[in-house]
Amino acid sequence: MSMSLLLRDVGYGICYNAERIAKVVLFRCSMCGQCILRSTGFVCPMRCPKQMRNGPCGGPTGGMCEVYRDRKCIWVRIYKRNRFFGQLPKTERRMTPLDWELWESAAWLNVVTKKITLSGESRRTKEEFQD
Amino acid sequence: MAGYLSKLEALLKTRQFVVCAELEPPQSANAEAIYRKMKYYRGVVDAINVTDSASAVVRMSSLAVSTMLVREGLEPVLQMTCRDRNRIALQGDILGAAGLGVRNVLCLTGDHQTLGDHPSAKGVFDLDACNFLRMVRRMRDDKRFFSGGEIKTEPRLFIGAGANPFAEPFEWRVRHLAKKIDAGAEFVQTQCIFDLERFDKYMEQIRAEGIHERVFIIAGISPAKSARPLEYMKEHVSGLMIPDALIARMKQAHDPQAEGIAVALEIIAHVRQTPGIRGVHLMPLKWASVIPTIVKEAGLLPRPVVDVTAHPVANA
Helix, strand or coil, X not given: XXXXXXXXXXXXXXXXXXXXXXXXXXXXXXXXXXXXXXXCCCCCHHHCCCCCCCCCCCCCECCECCCCCCXXXXXXXXXXXXXXXXXXXXXXXXXXXXXXXXXXXXXXXXXXXXXXXXXXXXXXXHHHHCC | CCCCCCHHHHHHHCCCCEEEEEECCCCCCCCHHHHHHHHHCCCCCCEEEECCCHHHCCXXXXXXXXXXXXXXXXXXXXXXXXXXXXXXXXXXXXHHHHHCCCCEXXXXXXXXXXXXXXCCCCCXXXXXXXXXXXXXXXXXXXXXXXXXXXXXXXXXXXXXXEECXXXXXXXXXXXXXXXXXXXXXXXXXXXXXXXXXXXHHHHHHHHHCCHHHCCEEEEEECCCCCHHHHHHHHHHCCXXXXXXXXXXXXXXXXXXXXXXXXXXXXXXXHHHHCCCEEEEEECCCCCHHHHHHHHHHCCCCCCCCCCCCCCHHHHC
8 A cells, every 4th residue: 555545544544533532422423424513503413213314203202202212302402402592593404315425434524525515414415406 | 177196186276175094004915904994985085095114013015005095096195204215215116106196195204113013123214204305396396316317207296294293392393394395295294183272382383484375284183992092192102192181081981982083073173173274184093994984974075076187007
């Protein structure tokens, strides 16, 4: 392997792991590679059992998740957080579908390399889906 | 109504109050069971919702059962969930459904697999209901696959979504419905209504935002045979509001079945008075035989007749 390729791989590894360590500790990140924490009041919707990025399902009872009954519904938390910060319009905009090819990649680098937008949506999906 | 393929669409757009009912496919390969049940629906309801392994319990495929209904001259609403299929399979089934003569589709996210009879299954959830709606709408109106590729013959389907006025966060449920309408929903069927107070608050908000003018809202009604299924639903089915007073009333009833019908009729009368409601959707709890009684007692018979453009393949 040439030196530049090795450097690139090591560099990527450092960025990926730095992001991972920070986000796993703070947000229980699953490294979807298309981070929308900015739009969701820093509550990660990928922790929802259905990985809903466009709002709650019809399941929450008494504000609790229908799958993990001892946990608050992620979208109830996102709604409350965004209402508190006056950012409800961010919750109302439809997010483009997930790009599963970005799974397990570094979202920060994906922003730099223009694979995703600042709002955390895959540019390819947006183009394909005309969002 | 020339120009319409879907009877449901034709009725709603000519301002008729529609009646839909749910048909639960069997947990076996026995098609006889479906043909036997058809008599409860024929001439009584305008469209029949066919559930897609509801509550994540395995049942005969909704597309297969919808096709049987089409062949018998009935109008199915094909329910499809994102739980078991990714965007490739969903698009394939949408094309197949349209090709087989299905004219209505209800796009849902789907109940989580851990709540059903195969809790160890892998859930798909490749898309959510909002993006699923957008995908189907784009297939029909723009003749494009998800990927942007061209579709020569588009699937002409009347597109519906689910709405639940009874789950948190309440204040946001109406905005969430608006998101689904923006994504492509043309009609909406609600979760079962038991709590009229909460339902009225929801509809007030709907009217305040003018949402009832952008979509046809069909109210979900669940007639119960006795207090037991209600208690079961309150305990096990999430996202429902069943008042304790209703369960107590069913328990005290001398004839629980008659009381169940009376309750359903009261709710139907209430939603018919509610501005913005364009029809009812009956979801009897293992009690399909009650459908004709309820529709008749509610004064919704006979059902209007509409002529829709025939489907070339389905008639072949």
